[in-house]
Amino acid sequence: MAEHDPNPSQGWTAAGYVPPVIAAGLFLTFLQALPTIAGGGTLRYSFSWIPSLSVDLSFFVDGLSLTFALLISGIGVMVMLFSGSYLKGHPQHGRFSLYLVSFMLAMLGLVLSDNMLGLFVFWELTTITSYLLIGFSHTSENSRRSALQALFVTGFGGLAMLAGFLIIAGIAGTMELSELRGMGDILRDNSMYGAILVLILLGAFTKSAQVPFHFWLPNAMAAPTPVSAYLHSATMVKGGVYLLARMHPTLSGTDAWLWSLTIFGAVTAVFASIMAIKQTDLKQTLAYTTLMALGTLVMFLASPNAYAITAVATFLVVHSLYKAALFLVIGCVDHATGTRDARRLGGLMRQMPVTTVAAGLAALSMAGVPPFIGFIGKELLYKGGLESPSVGPILIGATLAASALMFAAGGIVALRPFWGSADKMPDPGRPITEAPWPMLVGPVLLSVLGLLFGLVPHMLEVNVTTPLVAALLGDPAKAKHLHLWAGVNAALILSLITFAIGILLYLLHTRLRDALEAAGDRLFTFDGLWDGFLARLGRFARWQGGLIQSGILNRYLTTVFIVIALGLASAMIHTRMSTGPIAIPTPEFKHLVVFLLTFAGTALTIITNSRISAIAGLGVVGIGVALIFILFSAPDVAITQLLVEMLVVVLFSVAALRLPVLPRRTGKRERIGHGIIAVSVGSLVTLTLLGVVSEPIDRRLSDFFEIASYPDAYGRNIVNVILVDFRAFDTFGEVSVVAVAALAALALLRQRGKGGRS
Amino acid sequence: METLLSLTVGVLVAAAVYLMLQRDLLRFLFGLTLISNAANLLIFTSGQLTSGRPPLVPQGAKAPLPGVANALPQALVLTAVVIGFGLFAFSLVLTLRAYTDLGTLKTDDMRVAEPREEEQDA
Numbered sequence: 001m002a003e004h005d006p007n008p009s010q011g012w013t014a015a016g017y018v019p020p021v022i023a024a025g026l027f028l029t030f031l032q033a034l035p036t037i038a039g040g041g042t043l044r045y046s047f048s049w050i051p052s053l054s055v056d057l058s059f060f061v062d063g064l065s066l067t068f069a070l071l072i073s074g075i076g077v078m079v080m081l082f083s084g085s086y087l088k089g090h091p092q093h094g095r096f097s098l099y100l101v102s103f104m105l106a107m108l109g110l111v112l113s114d115n116m117l118g119l120f121v122f123w124e125l126t127t128i129t130s131y132l133l134i135g136f137s138h139t140s141e142n143s144r145r146s147a148l149q150a151l152f153v154t155g156f157g158g159l160a161m162l163a164g165f166l167i168i169a170g171i172a173g174t175m176e177l178s179e180l181r182g183m184g185d186i187l188r189d190n191s192m193y194g195a196i197l198v199l200i201l202l203g204a205f206t207k208s209a210q211v212p213f214h215f216w217l218p219n220a221m222a223a224p225t226p227v228s229a230y231l232h233s234a235t236m237v238k239g240g241v242y243l244l245a246r247m248h249p250t251l252s253g254t255d256a257w258l259w260s261l262t263i264f265g266a267v268t269a270v271f272a273s274i275m276a277i278k279q280t281d282l283k284q285t286l287a288y289t290t291l292m293a294l295g296t297l298v299m300f301l302a303s304p305n306a307y308a309i310t311a312v313a314t315f316l317v318v319h320s321l322y323k324a325a326l327f328l329v330i331g332c333v334d335h336a337t338g339t340r341d342a343r344r345l346g347g348l349m350r351q352m353p354v355t356t357v358a359a360g361l362a363a364l365s366m367a368g369v370p371p372f373i374g375f376i377g378k379e380l381l382y383k384g385g386l387e388s389p390s391v392g393p394i395l396i397g398a399t400l401a402a403s404a405l406m407f408a409a410g411g412i413v414a415l416r417p418f419w420g421s422a423d424k425m426p427d428p429g430r431p432i433t434e435a436p437w438p439m440l441v442g443p444v445l446l447s448v449l450g451l452l453f454g455l456v457p458h459m460l461e462v463n464v465t466t467p468l469v470a471a472l473l474g475d476p477a478k479a480k481h482l483h484l485w486a487g488v489n490a491a492l493i494l495s496l497i498t499f500a501i502g503i504l505l506y507l508l509h510t511r512l513r514d515a516l517e518a519a520g521d522r523l524f525t526f527d528g529l530w531d532g533f534l535a536r537l538g539r540f541a542r543w544q545g546g547l548i549q550s551g552i553l554n555r556y557l558t559t560v561f562i563v564i565a566l567g568l569a570s571a572m573i574h575t576r577m578s579t580g581p582i583a584i585p586t587p588e589f590k591h592l593v594v595f596l597l598t599f600a601g602t603a604l605t606i607i608t609n610s611r612i613s614a615i616a617g618l619g620v621v622g623i624g625v626a627l628i629f630i631l632f633s634a635p636d637v638a639i640t641q642l643l644v645e646m647l648v649v650v651l652f653s654v655a656a657l658r659l660p661v662l663p664r665r666t667g668k669r670e671r672i673g674h675g676i677i678a679v680s681v682g683s684l685v686t687l688t689l690l691g692v693v694s695e696p697i698d699r700r701l702s703d704f705f706e707i708a709s710y711p712d713a714y715g716r717n718i719v720n721v722i723l724v725d726f727r728a729f730d731t732f733g734e735v736s737v738v739a740v741a742a743l744a745a746l747a748l749l750r751q752r753g754k755g756g757r758s
Numbered sequence: 759m760e761t762l763l764s765l766t767v768g769v770l771v772a773a774a775v776y777l778m779l780q781r782d783l784l785r786f787l788f789g790l791t792l793i794s795n796a797a798n799l800l801i802f803t804s805g806q807l808t809s810g811r812p813p814l815v816p817q818g819a820k821a822p823l824p825g826v827a828n829a830l831p832q833a834l835v836l837t838a839v840v841i842g843f844g845l846f847a848f849s850l851v852l853t854l855r856a857y858t859d860l861g862t863l864k865t866d867d868m869r870v871a872e873p874r875e876e877e878q879d880a
Contacts, residue, residue, distance in 0.1 A: 549872065550872075551869055551871075551872030551873070552865070552866055553781075553786075553865040553866075553868070554779060554781050554865060554866065557778055557779055558779060561775050561778075561779070587759075587762060591759065591762065595762055595766055598766055598769075598770075599766075599769060602769055602770060602773045602792065603773075605773065605777070605788055605792065606773050606776060606777065611784070614785075614788055618788060618791055618792070621770070621792065621795060622791075622795065625795050625798070625799060628763070628766075628799065628802075629802070629835075631809065632759075632802070632807045632808060632809060632827065633808050633809065633810060633811050633812040633813070633826070633827035634802065634812065634827065634832045634835070635812050636832065636836060637802070637832050637835050637836050637839065640836055640839050640840065641798075641839055644839055644840070644842070644843045647843065647847075648791060648843065648846060651846075651847060651850055652787075652850070655850050655853070655854055658854060658857070658858075659784060659853070659854065659857055659863065660857070660863060662782065662784060662785065663782055663863075663864070665780060666780060666781060674775075674776055674779040674780070675776060677775060677776075677779065678771075678772040678773070678775040678776035678779070679772050681771055681772060681775045682768040682769060682770075682771040682772025682773075682775065683768055683772070685767060685768050685771045685796075685800070686764045686765055686767060686768030689760075689763075689764040689767055689768075689800055689803060689804060690760070690761065690764045692804045693760040693764070693803060693804060693806075697805070697806050697828070699828065701830055702828050702829055702830045705829055705830065706813070706815075706821055706822050706826070706829065707821050709815055709821075709822075710815045710819075710820050710821065711820055715815075716814055716815040716816075716817070717813075717814055717815075718813040718814065718815065718822065718826075718829040719813060719829050719832045719833050719836065722829060722830065722833040723833050723836060723837070727833065730837065731837065734837050734840055734841055737841055737844050738840060738841070738843070738844040741844035741845070741847055741848040742844075742847070744848055744851075745847060745848050745851035748851050748852065748854075748855045749851060749854070749855070
């Protein structure tokens with residue numbers, strides 16, 4: 001179903017024409033850099049960003065980043081023109097355009113960043129904009145789920161990549177990718193190389209949807225078609241490929257690199273090709289062929305061979321051209337007929353001749369038929385496989401399987417809907433017509449370019465592939481030539497075998513599809529695993545939340561007190577604090593009386609179940625403490641304490657009138673537990689205090705106050721002078737606290753019964 | 759004397775902890791009162807104990823006699839006593855208020871801010 005039926009009567013708004021204009025401006029800007037880069041030069045721009053962390057916002061343009069930048073901005077123009085028409089009149093068109101342009105800028109930042117932290121930031125920005133675009137139809141649960149899945153998977157990979165970057169920066173001492181190129185040996189010999197490789201590969205494989213992280217990409221097709229064409233085919237998913245290519249000079253050349261890329265790439269390519277045949281939704285078919293292309297690119301980046309790298313450079317461009325074109329074609333078909341079901345579409349050639357031509361050209365390039373650039377790309381892949389040591393057979397085998405299936409997929413997408421029988425065509429309720437010109441420009445131009453580059457491969461070689469290979473291998477002379485006719489060789493024979501198998505597969509594809517269908521709907525999709533993982537994660541979080549944040553005051557307090565006890569104990573052990581010789585006191589009678597009084601009051605408070613007794617006990621303790629202050633030369637404190645203590649007793653008594661009787665104390669077993677905690681904390685406090693008083697005291701401050709009290713502040717009561725003069729602001733704060741407490745208490749008492757729960 | 763006072767502080771703290779661990783808000787308040795007394799005594803004791811020599815400057819003199827009690831912890835404790843009272847009074851009113859609204863002083867049943875799982879789902 002089309003996401004939206006545009007209203008043709010409406011004119012173009014800013015949301016429609018501003019994005020392609022921005023993209024076109026950027027494309028032309030990058031085009032101006034082409035002669036410099038093709039001539040072997042590089043460009044670098046740097047702005048100081050966070051100087052204290054030596055993080056600069058720096059950009060680096062070489063063959064690799066310029067190729068990507070041209071693809072991003074160039075295909076961006078087409079896609080944005082297309083979506084201007086596709087979403088015309090949509091209530092959220094403006095929002096869509098904002099997301100799409102933001103994505104384009106983030107993606108350009110990603111491929112142009114020289115600083116690894118800058119690259120990471122842009123990397124995550126593409127993840128976020130991709131999330132917003134996949135979830136654009138946010139009322140659909142499926143869209144939201146797919147968006148979140150893509151965000152989680154690629155976000156996780158991004159964090160792994162950041163960790164890898166930081167390790168690299170720690171070893172190499174630089175954050176600039178352009179400086180890292182010459183430091184490959186240092187990194188490869190470092191003991192952390194394995195960790196770096198795993199982390200970087202996690203980033204690249206999640207972004208470029210390699211098996212087993214592939215499952216988010218087909219789901220991302222929930223996005224509007226232009227988004228699928230742009231992000232999830234031509235640009236963003238190639239971010240991982242870009243990362244691997246960027247790291248190629250620094251990290252490649254080891255067995256670990258060679259085999260991990262080969263195996264993951266090969267598995268992805270073959271698996272995706274089979275899955276592509278299985279799909280009935282044309283968009284899903286294309287999504288899986290994208291996976292196949294990504295797998296192929298990763299696989300060929302494994303090899304240090306110049307043919308393989310040239311093949312990567314060529315196939316990168318080839319794929320972007322035909323895949324974006326095909327996605328846009330599907331968008332046009334969907335727009336006209338209201339369906340993308342491969343089993344129902346047919347006979348559109350008459351009503352949509354221009355679309356048919358574009359689809360045919362793009363599909364021929366995808367199938368790798370001469371004289372299209374796709375043919376040259378495939379020849380180079382075979383050549384790269386033939387020239388690569390050790391992994392060569394894997395490369396050739398996977399490429400052969402994938403290309404043959406690709407050939408069949410090309411037929412499914414471009415042959416059936418246009419040339420096949422129209423018997424099962426649904427009736428869209430209006431005449432099927434060609435899409436408006438802004439939607440046709442993209443598919444036509446991109447597919448014609450595929451033919452043009454095939455006829456004049458020299459153009460692509462000079463401007464794109466040779467500089468790109470030079471960026472990876474450090475020498476433009478190593479780049480291989482792009483030929484349409486390279487003579488009868490092994491690669492050509494492999495191509496012919498591919499066509500033969502491909503034709504056979506196309507003829508059998510409906511039967512294959514049924515067979516795969518029978519093998520199980522959710523087979524290999526990993527979606528079930530993903531849902532299970534999320535559900536378990538949710539359960540774990542709930543369990544953990546319940547454990548840590550139980551909502552029961554008792555547990556919080558128990559934790560606090562146990563931590564206090566452990567903290568005090570470990571501090572005493574750590575500092576080897578001793579209490580010194582404990583003087584066995586021969587207490588005076590008056591002291592003894594006071595202490596016994598305090599103990600008795602405490603005991604009463606604990607034991608009693610009567611409120612009045614407990615309050616009385618508290619009062620006794622308060623008086624005892626006041627007496628201690630009197631005995632040890634603190635008359636002012638004693639007076640305050642007495643006053644406060646009386647107020648406490650009065651307030652408690654008044655409150656008790658309105659409060660329920662004390663409940664019976666808790667069960668015996670629990671009381672023993674509480675008792676152990678209480679005694680531990682109490683005895684540790686006693687020990688700490690004994691340790692403190694056994695140390696000599698520092699009286700410097702007290703001496704100052706004693707000397708300064710009368711001459712400076714004209715006060716003979718030193719405690720009072722400290723309070724109202726030397727530390728007057730503290731006292732002012734104290735008064736404020738009491739005043740605020742009083743006001744708050746008043747407010748609480750006044751607001752009677754409001755907000756209560758029955 | 760320090761030994762006996764240290765012991766007193768320990769006893770008060772232990773009693774306060776025990777009371778606060780009971781699942782009852784009123785007992786919690788008793789514990790709060792006890793623990794603020796204990797804290798005051800702790801500061802007071804660690805500042806050295808002096809018997810019968812309050813920190814006063816005698817008439818005619820510019821400085822107190824040598825050996826008077828340490829004035830600094832007394833000033834600190836005095837502030838703490840008052841603040842402690844403010845805290846106590848406010849907590850008491852909160853308790854009253856909680857009882858009027860919730861009809862219970864059992865802390866286990868006070869789950870408005872952090873409801874139980876099943877209440878959350880409901």
